[in-house]
Amino acid sequence: MGRPRSILVAFALAFVLAACGADEPTRTMGGEPPSPSPAADAFPVTVTGTNGSVTIDRRPERIVSLSPTATEMLFAIGAGDQVLAVDDRSNHPPEAPTTDLSGFEPNIEAIAAYEPDLVVYATEVGDLGASLESLGITVLQLDAAADLDGVYQQILALGTVTGHEGEAEALVGRMRAQVEEIVSSVDPGAGLTFYYELDDTFYSVTSDTFIGQLFTMLGLENIADAAGEANPYPQLSAEYIIEADPDLIFLADTECCGQSPETVAARPGWAGISAVRNGGVVPLDDDVASRWGPRVVDLLRRVADAVAAAEERAA
Amino acid sequence: MNARARTRAIAIGVVVLVAATVAGLLVGPARIGAGDVFRWLLALGRTPEGMTEQEATILANLRLPRVLVGGLVGASLAASGAAYQAVFRNPLADPYLLGAAAGAGLGATIAVAYGPSGVVEVTVPIAAFAGALVGVGLAYGLGRSGIGGRTATGLVLAGVAVASFLTAVQTFLQQQRSETLRQVYTWILGRLGTTGWDDVRLALPSVALAAATLWAVRRLLDVIEVGDIEAQSLGLHVGRLRLAVVVAASLATAAAVAVAGLIGFVGIIVPHTVRLLVGASYRAVLPLSVLFGASFLILVDLLARTVVAPAEIPIGVITAFVGAPFFVAVLRRSGRTA
Numbered sequence: 241m242g243r244p245r246s247i248l249v250a251f252a253l254a255f256v257l258a259a260c261g262a263d264e265p266t267r268t269m270g271g272e273p274p275s276p277s278p279a280a281d282a283f284p285v286t287v288t289g290t291n292g293s294v295t296i297d298r299r300p301e302r303i304v305s306l307s308p309t310a311t312e313m314l315f316a317i318g319a320g321d322q323v324l325a326v327d328d329r330s331n332h333p334p335e336a337p338t339t340d341l342s343g344f345e346p347n348i349e350a351i352a353a354y355e356p357d358l359v360v361y362a363t364e365v366g367d368l369g370a371s372l373e374s375l376g377i378t379v380l381q382l383d384a385a386a387d388l389d390g391v392y393q394q395i396l397a398l399g400t401v402t403g404h405e406g407e408a409e410a411l412v413g414r415m416r417a418q419v420e421e422i423v424s425s426v427d428p429g430a431g432l433t434f435y436y437e438l439d440d441t442f443y444s445v446t447s448d449t450f451i452g453q454l455f456t457m458l459g460l461e462n463i464a465d466a467a468g469e470a471n472p473y474p475q476l477s478a479e480y481i482i483e484a485d486p487d488l489i490f491l492a493d494t495e496c497c498g499q500s501p502e503t504v505a506a507r508p509g510w511a512g513i514s515a516v517r518n519g520g521v522v523p524l525d526d527d528v529a530s531r532w533g534p535r536v537v538d539l540l541r542r543v544a545d546a547v548a549a550a551e552e553r554a555a
Numbered sequence: 556m557n558a559r560a561r562t563r564a565i566a567i568g569v570v571v572l573v574a575a576t577v578a579g580l581l582v583g584p585a586r587i588g589a590g591d592v593f594r595w596l597l598a599l600g601r602t603p604e605g606m607t608e609q610e611a612t613i614l615a616n617l618r619l620p621r622v623l624v625g626g627l628v629g630a631s632l633a634a635s636g637a638a639y640q641a642v643f644r645n646p647l648a649d650p651y652l653l654g655a656a657a658g659a660g661l662g663a664t665i666a667v668a669y670g671p672s673g674v675v676e677v678t679v680p681i682a683a684f685a686g687a688l689v690g691v692g693l694a695y696g697l698g699r700s701g702i703g704g705r706t707a708t709g710l711v712l713a714g715v716a717v718a719s720f721l722t723a724v725q726t727f728l729q730q731q732r733s734e735t736l737r738q739v740y741t742w743i744l745g746r747l748g749t750t751g752w753d754d755v756r757l758a759l760p761s762v763a764l765a766a767a768t769l770w771a772v773r774r775l776l777d778v779i780e781v782g783d784i785e786a787q788s789l790g791l792h793v794g795r796l797r798l799a800v801v802v803a804a805s806l807a808t809a810a811a812v813a814v815a816g817l818i819g820f821v822g823i824i825v826p827h828t829v830r831l832l833v834g835a836s837y838r839a840v841l842p843l844s845v846l847f848g849a850s851f852l853i854l855v856d857l858l859a860r861t862v863v864a865p866a867e868i869p870i871g872v873i874t875a876f877v878g879a880p881f882f883v884a885v886l887r888r889s890g891r892t893a
Contacts, residue, residue, distance in 0.1 A: 329734075344733050440676065441741050441749055442867075467866035478748065479613050480865030483585040497675065497738060508751035509616035512609055 282405075287397040291369050291381035299403045300358035300378075304351055306343035307362035310382055311336050312533035313395050314360070316411055319402035325354050332527065332535070348372065358401065385532040387453055388419065395534070411534060418537045419457075422544045428459030430551050434488040435463050435481055435515070438473070440497040442481065448472045450532055451492075454540055458547055460488070482509050487550055489515040490522050490543065492529040499523075518553055522546045561839045564832075568846030572626070575850040579622035579857050584864040585613050621750045624814055625856040626849035627758045628747075629821055631765065631811040633848025635804035636822025637829075637840050638769050641776040642797045643707045650808040650822040653714035653801065657721035658690020659683040659812040664725045664739050668732040676749065679742060680757055680813035686721075687809035693717045695801060706783065707797070745816035745871035747856050754814040765807035768799060769841055776800070776837035818852070820874045824882045825851055831889040851878070 286295045302324045305311040311330035314323050326336045327343040341350055343361055348371045351359060359372050359379045369379045380401060385391045392412045399408020434455060436444050445452045446468030455462060463484040467474040493499045501521035505511055515521050524542065528535045581592050587610050594603040595614050602611040635650035643652065651657075666682035667675055694717040698710035729739055775796055779786045783793045811818070825848040826840060833839045852870075855877060859870045 342733070345730065439737060439741065441746055443741075467863070470863075471866065474863070474866035475748065475869075477584040477860050477865050477867050479617050479860070480584040482609060482613055482617070484865075485609070496734060498671075507749075508620070509612045512612060 282403060285400050287380070287400050289380045289397065290383040291364075291379065294378065294380050294401070296358065296378060296401045298357070300356075300401065302355060302357045303360065303402070304341065304354050304356040304358070305330060305360045306341060306346060306351070307360055307382060308332070308343075308527070309362060309384075309531040309533040310360040310394075310398065312531065312535060313398050314402065316534040317395060317399050317402070317404045317407045319398065319404050322402055324356060348375070352377065360398070385450055387450060388415075388536070390450075391532050391536060392416070394532075415534065415537050419540060422537070422540050423457050426458050426544050426547050427551060430459060430547070430554075431461060432459075432487040432547060432550055433461045433463055433484065434490060435476075435484070435486040436490045437493055437499065439493045440499055440503075442476045442478060443473060444468075444476050446472045446474065451529060454536070455490075455543060458540070458544055460543075460547065478507075478509065482513060485514050486520075487514050487518075488520045488522060488546055489513070490524055490529075490546075492524050492526055494523045495526040518550070520546070520550050520553075561833070561836075564839060565842055565846070568843050568850075572846050572850045572853075575853040575857075576622055576626065579625065579853045580614065580618055582857055582861055583613070583618055584860060585610070587614065616751060620752045620755050621747050621856065622853055624750045624754045624758060625747055625853045627755070627762050628811040628815045628818065629825075629852025629855075630845040630849040631758075631762050631807035632818065632821040633825035633844040633851070634766065634769055634841060635808045635811075637826035637837070637844040638776065638800045638804045639822070640826060641780045641837060642800045643711055644780055644782070645707070645711065646827070647823065648711070649819075650804060650811070651718075651817070651819075652711065653694040653805065654690030654717035654721060655687040655805055655808045655812065656690075656817050657718040657725065658686040658688070658693075659809065659817070660686070660739075660743060661721045661725040661728075662686020662689070663742050664728050664735070667738045667742075668728055668735045675738070676753075680754070683742075684757075684761075684809045684813035687812050688805060690717055690721055691801065691805040691809075693721075695798070710797075710801075742816045744869040745818040745874075746867075747815055747859070747870055748867050750814065758810040758814045761806045761810035765803040765810075766845065768803035772796060772799060773837045773841045776841070777835075780835075780837075816871070818871050818874055820871075820878050821848055821852060824874075824878045828882060828885050831885050 283299055284295055284297045286293055301322050303314065303319070303322050304325045305314060305323060306327045308327070308330040311323070311326045312332050314320060315333050315336060320335065323337060325339045325341060327341045328338060329343065330336050330338055341347070343363060344365065346361070346365055346368050348368070351372065352375050356377055359377055361368060361379065361381055362383050364381060369381055372379050382394045382397070385394060392415070395412050396408050399405045436451070436455065438444055444464035446464050447453060447456045447462050448468065449472045452462055452472070463481065463486050464474055464476060467476055467480070489504060491499050491504070500523055504521050505516050510516055522542070524539065528539050581589050591606050591610065592614065595606060595611060602608060632650050636648070639648040639650060639652055640646060662682035662685055663679050666678040670678045670682070694714040695710065697717065698713035729736060775791060778789055778791055779793060779796060786793050826844045829840050829843045829847060833843060855873050856870055858877065859868045859873050862868060
């Protein structure tokens with residue numbers, strides 16, 4: 241195999257882009273009455289993305305999103321009408337105009353053929369941003385958020401560039417309130433331990449990651465932290481997971497790798513783990529768990545429900 | 556090397572393998588005392604007193620099968636490499652030479668991308684096994700059918716063509732289903748982290764059959780390595796011998812790939828190290844490659860699961876990282892003494 245470097249690059253990208261399949265009904269999105277169209281004279285506007293300061297001269301009407309997370313955000317703030325095309329991984333909401341465009345292997349010509357007035361993307365693959373800019377297309381990069389504040393900032397930035405500032409602020413306000421309510425609903429003193437599974441070869445995440453922080457907010461203790469001083473995405477030993485005996489196991493590989501509480505219980509030596517014995521293996525939606533969009537609140541609620549159920553069993 | 560020296564070398568190899576196996580059982584991310592491990596071994600699978608059920612489970616269901624599979628894979632790759640190097644008279648021949656790796660990669664990709672999800676731990680090894688055999692079968696069929704005139708070179712070139720073609724198909728399928736990238740690459744990097752008794756059962760029959768075949772022809776390998784014409788003049792049926800060796804080595808390679816992914820380097824480094832230490836006769840090289848190949852991979856896997864414990868390092872990374880400097884050291888030493 242003469243391509244170790246490309247393998248490693250693809251491997252790293254796959255972590256960022258791991259987004260597999262189906263949807264789950266959401267509790268955070270939609271339902272808001274569309275606010276009156278903002279005045280066109282709000283433009284030009286300037287926002288800060290991962291690619292620095294971006295100025296938008298006119299309200300964009302032909303947006304191409306190469307980021308499933310950005311797609312979810314755009315539709316959640318009522319800018320869906322301005323979205324012309326989204327990439328092949330953008331499967332939420334269902335009305336998003338999914339195309340063959342790929343954010344993973346972007347084809348500049350195919351993107352340009354849509355004659356977009358704004359391209360939103362997450363991962364810089366090759367010279368994606370510079371190539372599009374050289375064609376006179378405005379680009380906004382919104383890479384994986386580091387924390388919830390980063391999520392809020394991205395939603396607000398998208399609100400500004402699409403002329404939906406008010407709806408973006410309302411969405412962020414709702415998310416903040418819901419997060420606060422969920423966090424205050426769990427007992428932080430319980431000190432339950434958990435193992436978060438990214439795939440069926442036991443890759444996990446530490447508390448230094450975006451997803452890991454959500455669990456920390458709920459007072460959970462991450463068994464992967466012992467392994468991740470240098471690497472926030474360590475591959476754990478099965479031996480260690482069994483010995484650590486987590487109270488909860490969260491499966492973010494239900495779609496990609498077909499894992500379920502049953503397959504976990506059938507693994508050699510796993511039947512004795514507390515989470516397996518006590519029904520504490522919680523399947524998650526791979527997509528929601530690998531994005532940093534509005535549905536992160538749903539994920540947080542699911543985890544909080546699992547914590548509450550575990551505490552109930554213990555009581 | 557005379558018979559006595561060979562026996563002594565093999566005895567040393569057995570001792571090294573036993574030591575590696577014990578070390579593999581003693582060390583791991585779960586801290587289990589050495590005394591407990593030995594008492595568990597003496598209790599033959601029952602949980603001895605003073606040991607928790609969990610510790611016994613870790614030893615019985617994780618560490619022991621992992622050490623056994625590591626040994627089987629290491630032995631298979633090293634012996635297949637040695638055999639390929641003999642019948643192709645090419646010091647750089649490795650177990651993946653005839654398209655086994657590319658075929659296995661394609662099989663695994665098809666299983667991940669288009670097979671039923673939820674049972675990949677069953678379908679991927681089987682598809683990889685089948686793919687490896689298909690790859691070698693294609694290469695052998697093409698090589699025999701005339702390009703290069705049924706020579707060793709013809710086979711090697713056919714293998715290169717088949718490997719390129721199968722890799723292209725694999726890459727295409729993978730790009731069509733890029734959500735499967737991570738799973739496929741995790742598999743390609745090689746792993747023993749999810750090994751269980753299923754893998755032992757899957758690998759053992761092929762490996763045993765291959766070992767018996769190679770053992771039976773070990774003397775003939777010394778003859779064929781001299782040259783096709785010379786071997787024929789000694790009454791050896793070169794084509795038939797080469798086919799038997801290719802089938803046996805490919806079977807062992809396919810089994811190894813199926814349970815452990817693509818672990819490079821072992822098939823080249825171990826046989827050559829053995830040659831540098833004991834000379835070129837396959838009567839010594841073959842059994843010692845089996846013993847040292849098994850020991851090498853068990854010890855490498857021990858590093859893979861302890862260096863950054865409780866995290867793991869892909870085993871394919873360590874085989875080259877540890878193997879290359881070791882090989883250079885052996886090369887330099889033998890250069891001075893020779």
